[in-house]
Amino acid sequence: MVTKAEIAERIVQSILARKIRPGERLGEQELADLFGVSRTLVREALMQLQARGFVAVRSRVGWYVVEPSFEEARETYAARRVVETGMLRDAGRPLQAALRTLRQHVAREREVIQHGDAGARSVELADFHVCLAECLGNRILTAMMVDLSARTTLVSALYQSQTEAQGSNDDHAAIVEALAVGDNARAEALMRDHIDGLAARLDETLAGAGSASDRLRAALTEPQPARPPVASGAQPAPAPSAATGKAATRKAAPTKAARRRVAPAAGSPRR
Numbered sequence: 283m284v285t286k287a288e289i290a291e292r293i294v295q296s297i298l299a300r301k302i303r304p305g306e307r308l309g310e311q312e313l314a315d316l317f318g319v320s321r322t323l324v325r326e327a328l329m330q331l332q333a334r335g336f337v338a339v340r341s342r343v344g345w346y347v348v349e350p351s352f353e354e355a356r357e358t359y360a361a362r363r364v365v366e367t368g369m370l371r372d373a374g375r376p377l378q379a380a381l382r383t384l385r386q387h388v389a390r391e392r393e394v395i396q397h398g399d400a401g402a403r404s405v406e407l408a409d410f411h412v413c414l415a416e417c418l419g420n421r422i423l424t425a426m427m428v429d430l431s432a433r434t435t436l437v438s439a440l441y442q443s444q445t446e447a448q449g450s451n452d453d454h455a456a457i458v459e460a461l462a463v464g465d466n467a468r469a470e471a472l473m474r475d476h477i478d479g480l481a482a483r484l485d486e487t488l489a490g491a492g493s494a495s496d497r498l499r500a501a502l503t504e505p506q507p508a509r510p511p512v513a514s515g516a517q518p519a520p521a522p523s524a525a526t527g528k529a530a531t532r533k534a535a536p537t538k539a540a541r542r543r544v545a546p547a548a549g550s551p552r553r
Contacts, residue, residue, distance in 0.1 A: 286324075437484070
């Protein structure tokens with residue numbers, strides 16, 4: 283039987299893979315059916331994620347993935363700057379097995395950047411920081427990095443473009459090589475520059491009007507190198523003539539009596 287901890291981690295991993303986006307609703311019954319468990323167990327898992335800052339609950343809306351504010355986005359990178367540079371400052375020289383693991387991870391990032399989709403790139407690039415904490419042997423920092431990486435993914439989905447993946451991969455490779463030669467001070471400086479560079483790319487205007495549907499539309503129309511667009515051969519519909527447009531306008535315009543008969547619309551769902 284699936285445990286509440288496993289449900290919570292599956293949701294976190296889906297956030298990292300950008301399969302679940304900021305603002306997306308998480309239905310208790312839907313998740314219960316998916317995992318084959320009770321709604322009570324799902325609710326307990328979601329409460330764990332609420333305590334970790336990933337989801338929230340609202341009356342008449344239910345559970346949903348949080349949408350970090352721009353200020354929270356800046357604070358996320360500020361926290362990472364303190365945690366990750368300090369982790370490297372206090373680390374000893376990694377064992378050869380750890381260096382081999384880190385180099386393999388960097389190589390896998392490069393492969394996914396060339397051939398994978400946006401979700402796979404996001405997972406590999408975020409997981410480097412978790413892998414680094416694991417290789418340095420600190421379990422507490424590893425758990426912290428899982429949460430910080432997932433929160434960074436939410437921030438990135440709202441406030442960053444996805445065009446700098448290769449630059450991040452190059453930064454990761456340079457950090458690993460500095461550790462390999464025992465230059466922790468250089469590794470720390472490289473990590474600081476890496477995080478500062480990511481923070482500098484935060485752009486509040488990329489969140490648009492704050493509409494989850496707008497961001498979803500943008501995600502679905504993002505070019506996918508490995509998958510040609512479904513509608514690549516479709517021809518655009520012809521623009522309506524001026525006469526047609528005027529006729530449509532006259533037809534669509536309701537009379538005053540009709541407007542009085544129209545009942546007020548119910549409250550729109552949260553976006």
